[in-house]
Amino acid sequence: MxxxxxxxxxxxxxxxxxxxxxxxxxxxxxxxxxxxxxxxxxxxxxxxxxxxxxxxxxxxxxxxxxxxxxxxxxxxxxxxxxxxxxxxxxxxxxxxxxxxxxxxxxxxxxxxxxxxxxxxxxxxxxxxxxxxxxxxxxxxxxxxxxxxxxxxxxxxxxxxxxxxxxxxxxxGKDHWFNDIRKWNQSNPLFGYYDWGFESTLSYKFLDFLEITIGIKQLQKYFSFDISGRRYLCPTCLYEISSKDDQLLSKWAFLIPNTPTSNKIFCINCDFESEIERVHCKIENCKGNVIDMSGICLTCGEKQLS
Ligand SMILES: [Zn+2]
Ligand SMILES: [Zn+2]
Structure with missing residues (x-):
């Protein structure tokens, strides 16, 4: 046999x-x-x-x-x-x-x-x-x-x-990124420092692909449209700053991509967040996408009232 x-x-x-x-x-x-x-x-x-x-x-x-x-x-x-x-x-x-x-x-x-x-x-x-x-x-x-x-x-x-x-x-599209995240999270050492913070670090993989192949090429492997204007993600920003680190990468996009849209979706953490459409008060920032805690998702600065 x-x-x-x-x-x-x-x-x-x-x-x-x-x-x-x-x-x-x-x-x-x-x-x-x-x-x-x-x-x-x-x-x-x-x-x-x-x-x-x-x-x-x-x-x-x-x-x-x-x-x-x-x-x-x-x-x-x-x-x-x-x-x-x-x-x-x-x-x-x-x-x-x-x-x-x-x-x-x-x-x-x-x-x-x-x-x-x-x-x-x-x-x-x-x-x-x-x-x-x-x-x-x-x-x-x-x-x-x-x-x-x-x-x-x-x-x-x-x-x-x-x-x-x-x-x-x-x-199919998206599977490579989902599987890479799953692979990292299945590491027995994953989460010992901080589960939320470590999960968010997958943005570094997206940054690496942007630098090496560019957004236009990267789009071919994502079903979500990533050609629009990019914003900081409130969820990723919260996790990264909770460990005194700085998040500069923008992987969140308006859904739908219109001037009145009040939601953004982040391809890194796969979360949707509500946002407000108000002009940022920081000098030289033309942003008008502010998260619910008052952070401008274009420049990353807190709005002081
Ligand atoms: Zn995110
Ligand atoms: Zn701003």
Whole structure:
């Protein structure tokens, strides 16, 4: 008998983990650079020099991205039948009553072209030629990264976009960010300092993506419209300032995006807040979105009556 047959969920979970880790590798490099918080250092050592130095990590990310995609294809195939993945001749399968038990993991499974063809055959989604071309490009990029050929590692922007594109293609918009938050919150150390404060820190991930790929690209992976004017979020602001930290990032947007709207939604904490439409009294601030405690969500200053 063939034992320990994997399930669809096993593969899907590993696929998501590979893609999240591929992105996390970039985020960690960026975060440790940001920790210096010193304009002189940033002038002398621009971010692209940091990416250049970290090419071995970027290479790992490309391999993880490819692995995540292969594992996703396997999950779809396994959903139909785990036997479709087996490469060995059927006559050699240990399935007759007298055969010895063989662990599924010790058998050969399809990879590369055979995997892609089987995936296309069983996929219930309408597979566009764009999607198939994308999968093939990633396979070639992974080969280039391993062989040290081509220049795939010299543009982190492309790799980051490819990871987000893969996640969105397979699991839908927004899922990558929700899953990253869930992943961080499942860390056994999460919450020991302060649950609310630590949950809010995911804004740093959004900042990192804005710096590396830009808002226009980032929009492709969010269902919420993030092209409008941006405001500080009262909920995030409260959490961050409760620990004497300063929040400068604006990830909240008016809903609906109209001059009379009195609600904002934050894509970082996923909360809606009520706001007032009054002109900010701070000099040179043109803001007119004030939270219920009197803080201007444009400049972050408290309105003094
Ligand atoms: Zn928020
Ligand atoms: Zn203001």
């Amino acid at each position: 063939i034992t320990n047959i994997p399930t669809y969920d096993d593969f899907e979970k590993v696929s998501k983990e590979c893609l999240i880790q591929a992105l996390e590798l970039f985020f960690r490099i960026y975060s440790s650079y940001k920790e210096y918080n010193d304009e002189n250092i940033y002038e002398e050592v621009p971010l692209n020099e940091i990416w250049e130095h970290n090419k071995p990590t970027l290479r790992t990310s490309v391999i993880l991205l490819h692995q995540g995609i292969e594992t996703y294809m396997k999950s779809v195939i396994v959903k139909n039948s785990p036997y479709l993945l087996l490469e060995q001749k059927r006559a050699e399968w240990p399935t007759l009553p007298e055969s010895k038990d063989v662990d599924y993991a010790s058998m050969y499974t399809f990879a590369g072209e055979n995997l892609l063809h089987t995936f296309c055959a069983v996929s219930s989604d309408k597979l566009t030629s764009d999607k198939v071309k994308f999968i093939e490009t990633i396979r070639q990029n992974r080969n280039k990264a391993i062989h040290g050929a081509g220049n795939i590692l010299s543009d982190p922007k492309i790799i980051i976009q490819d990871i987000l594109r893969a996640y969105t293609y397979f699991f």
